[in-house]
Amino acid sequence: MRRILQAVITTLFLLPVATHAASPDAASIAKQGLGDKIAPCSSCHGADGGGNSAAGFPRLAGLGKTYLAEQLDAFASGQRANAVMMPIAGAMSDEQRQAMAVYYSRLPVPTARSTGTDTGDIPAAGTALAEHGRWADGIPACVQCHGPAGVGVGEYFPPLAGQPAGYIEAQLRAWRTGKRPGGPMGLMASIASQLHDDDLAPVAAYFAAQTPATHKTEGDEHE
Ligand code: HEC
Ligand code: HEC
Incomplete structure (x- = not known):
């Protein structure tokens, strides 16, 4: 009896490990x-x-763990519609998506971009929108939430600095067409809906040309 019990206990202990x-x-x-x-x-x-x-293709290194996990879940459920990422996220288990989020959140922000950068001219309209917003249309400055030069803030406000211009623009369009969930409190869906079509490329160019922060912002230390 004791032996059987012991065997059961041992098996139970080994199971999760296995x-x-x-x-x-x-x-x-x-x-x-x-x-x-x-x-x-x-x-x-x-x-x-x-x-x-x-x-x-966007940078993942150093982004918030919670943010990354939510994006992978949204691709898996199809709420964030992207032909490339949906099957990839869908092929992973919940645990694997979570593990990938933790893995990338812990990678250091690359100091120099190994893949080149968009250093095209930044249109003045892009700088104005990013740094001051446009209150007449109810658009706050992007940097109010995304940090100075878009370096990102904590777990929920992802960096925009150095992300590819085409990627940034595509995300703004995705919110405008309902192809990406609004995120916390629907903030980005509502901001994107206030933007005009000709705002997108200039503001994307501004952030793509910024240098990703090499230091961790407050809040990134959270596990
Ligand atoms: C064939 C190329 C490709 C591969 C392989 C790939 N990705 Fe992606 N990934 C993309 C593209 C393209 C996007 C942008 C999708 C969009 O526009 O919504 C993206 C976006 C993401 C995002 C959203 C980033 C953000 O800032 O919101 C995450 C997270 C992500 N990928 C994680 C992963 C993980 C983890 C893997 C491996 C298991 C992976 N990707 C493999 C191409 C790829
Ligand atoms: C009130 C706060 C707030 C303001 C202001 C704001 N954002 Fe955001 N932004 C967010 C949040 C929160 C997210 C994460 C959304 C999610 O979790 O899906 C985000 C995500 C993004 C992303 C996706 C990044 C990625 O890696 O996929 C882009 C692009 C973006 N914002 C652009 C902008 C631009 C451009 C502006 C200014 C016109 C702006 N944001 C202003 C809160 C804000």
């Missing part, structure tokens, strides 16, 4: 992908998670 060991860890999914279902994240988001400006 399942854990069987599922590849986040670093290996990032670098090698998952069988033929998931291409390595690094093939698009860069070996250092710094993204790829030319291709318009």
Whole structure:
């Protein structure tokens, strides 16, 4: 009886460990992908998670863990509609999506962009909108939430600095057409709906040309 009990207890203890060991860890999914279902994240988001400006793949390194996890869940559920990311996120378990979010949130923000940067001229209209907003239309300055030069603030306000211009513009359009969930309190859906079509490219150019912060902002230390 005692032996059986002991065996049961041992099995119970081993079970979670065994399942854990069987599922590849986040670093290996990032670098090698998952069988033929998931291409390595690094093939698009860069070996250092710094993204790829030319291709318009966003940086993931150093973004908030909660933010990243929510994006992966939204791709998996199809609420954030993107043909490339939906099948990738959908092929992962809840635990794997969470693990990927933790993994990328812990990677240091790349000091120099390995993939080049958008350093085109910043239209004055882009600077004005980003730094001062446009109160007549109820649009606050983007930097009020995204931090000075868009370096990002804590868990919920992602960095815009150095993200590819095409990516930033595509996100603003996605909110305007209901292809991306509004985020906390629907803030971005409402801001994007106030923007005019000809606001998008200038403000995207402004943030794409900013240098990603190399220091961690307050709040990033949260686990
Ligand atoms: C074939 C290229 C490709 C691969 C492989 C890929 N991604 Fe992506 N990823 C993209 C693209 C393109 C976007 C932008 C989607 C959009 O516009 O909504 C993106 C967006 C994201 C975002 C949203 C970032 C943000 O700032 O909101 C996250 C998170 C993400 N990917 C995580 C991953 C993870 C984790 C993996 C590996 C398991 C991965 N991606 C593999 C191309 C890729
Ligand atoms: C009131 C606060 C607030 C203001 C002001 C604001 N944002 Fe945001 N923004 C957010 C939040 C919160 C998110 C995260 C949304 C989510 O979780 O889906 C976000 C996300 C974004 C993203 C997606 C980043 C990524 O990695 O995918 C872009 C692009 C963006 N904002 C652009 C802008 C621009 C441009 C402006 C100014 C016109 C602006 N934001 C003003 C709160 C704000």
